[in-house]
Amino acid sequence: MKSKYQFAGTKENYEDYSSGRVVYGAAGATNFPVRLSSEVFQQCAHYLKTKGNVGPYKLYDPFCGVAYSLTVIGFLHGAEIESISGSDSDSRMLEFAQKNLSLLTTTGLSKRIEELKRFVQEYNKDSHKEALESAYRLQSKIRSFQTGRIQSFQFNAVSDEEFPESLPRVDMVITDLPYGELAQWEVSGTEESYVERFLEKLRRRLGLISVTAIIHDKKQPISHSGYKAVRSFALGKRRIVLLESERNSAR
Numbered sequence: 001m002k003s004k005y006q007f008a009g010t011k012e013n014y015e016d017y018s019s020g021r022v023v024y025g026a027a028g029a030t031n032f033p034v035r036l037s038s039e040v041f042q043q044c045a046h047y048l049k050t051k052g053n054v055g056p057y058k059l060y061d062p063f064c065g066v067a068y069s070l071t072v073i074g075f076l077h078g079a080e081i082e083s084i085s086g087s088d089s090d091s092r093m094l095e096f097a098q099k100n101l102s103l104l105t106t107t108g109l110s111k112r113i114e115e116l117k118r119f120v121q122e123y124n125k126d127s128h129k130e131a132l133e134s135a136y137r138l139q140s141k142i143r144s145f146q147t148g149r150i151q152s153f154q155f156n157a158v159s160d161e162e163f164p165e166s167l168p169r170v171d172m173v174i175t176d177l178p179y180g181e182l183a184q185w186e187v188s189g190t191e192e193s194y195v196e197r198f199l200e201k202l203r204r205r206l207g208l209i210s211v212t213a214i215i216h217d218k219k220q221p222i223s224h225s226g227y228k229a230v231r232s233f234a235l236g237k238r239r240i241v242l243l244e245s246e247r248n249s250a251r
Contacts (some may be wrong), residue, residue: 007042008035015236016134017072026096029066032176032215036235039067040078044172044211045080047230047242048146053209056082057171062157062202063178064088067097073174074104078143086166087155097152104150109135109142158194163205170205173212174219176238199224203245212243 017172057080061070064086074084084101088094091157102108119128135186149154155164177195186241203226211230215238216222227243234240 003235004119005035005039005235007046008039010028011035016137017075019068022116022135022138023067023068023071023133024099025068026066026093029068029093029096030176032239033236034072034239036215037072037174039235040174040213040215040240041073041077041118041133041172041232043240043245044174044213045053047211048171048209049208053171053207055080055171057084058085058168058207059172059174060085060087060167060170060205061175062087062154062155062163062173062198063175064097065090066102067095067152068174069103069174070097071100071103074101074143075138075141076139078104081143083149083168084151085170086151086152087157087167089154089156094152094154096157101150103138104142109139113139114209119129131244139179157202158198160197169207169210171207171236173202173206173210174215175213176215177217194223199243200226203227210245212245213240214243215240 012035017023017034019031027180041168045057048055056205059070059073059081060069061186064070065088066084070084070086074081086097086101090096102110113132116128116132116135119125151166153164153166155161186217199212204212206212212227214222224243224247228246229241230244231242232239
């Protein structure tokens with residue numbers, strides 16, 4: 001049975017956030033629906049509030065790609081976010097992730113606006129003019145994070161290596177697991193085994209009251225021993241499960 005949007009129930013025009021418009025896109029990067037990103041964040045925030053964590057939240061995506069979803073969530077819900085961290089094993093994707101996350105700062109977005117202005121002057125394309133208009137609108141939504149509150153780093157989250165100490169203990173993890181032809185796991189073993197490995201070591205970087213949202217293909221197995229599923233729902237082609245570490249739930 002298909003679930004309904006609980007928080008992002010009204011269909012809005014999200015064209016300002018379209019990949020390749022203001023937010024940078026990259027060949028091979030998977031695109032994630034803006035409305036769904038907003039819904040998942042709000043589901044997580046609602047759950048944390050029921051547990052006594054009212055925010056602002058430390059947000060992390062261990063398979064961030066170009067950090068498209070993180071950037072969109074930052075624009076839409078920045079007032080509820082203390083810090084944003086993203087990691088990926090692909091250095092090329094991380095170059096775009098750094099550029100995208102910089103858009104959440106006054107300096108980064110101003111730099112993008114100047115870039116779009118040059119494109120308008122050089123090419124006079126409607127697409128560049130529309131992108132520039134979007135960038136100006138995004139300025140009204142921007143929340144300037146403090147220095148050091150946004151970070152991206154190269155890391156293989158399904159390897160045997162522990163998460164770096166530079167990653168703060170996070171309140172909220174939102175990630176779209178790699179699947180399909182555009183995103184492949186980079187370790188040997190079964191899909192179930194490396195999901196289990198990732199979740200087990202992630203527990204050591206979770207805050208006292210935290211939630212982990214795993215977005216996955218409906219056919220994709222999710223093993224989560226050590227976690228309690230607090231909500232599971234499907235929207236479109238994706239299934240979302242909200243997990244709480246049993247260590248945290250016992251506190």
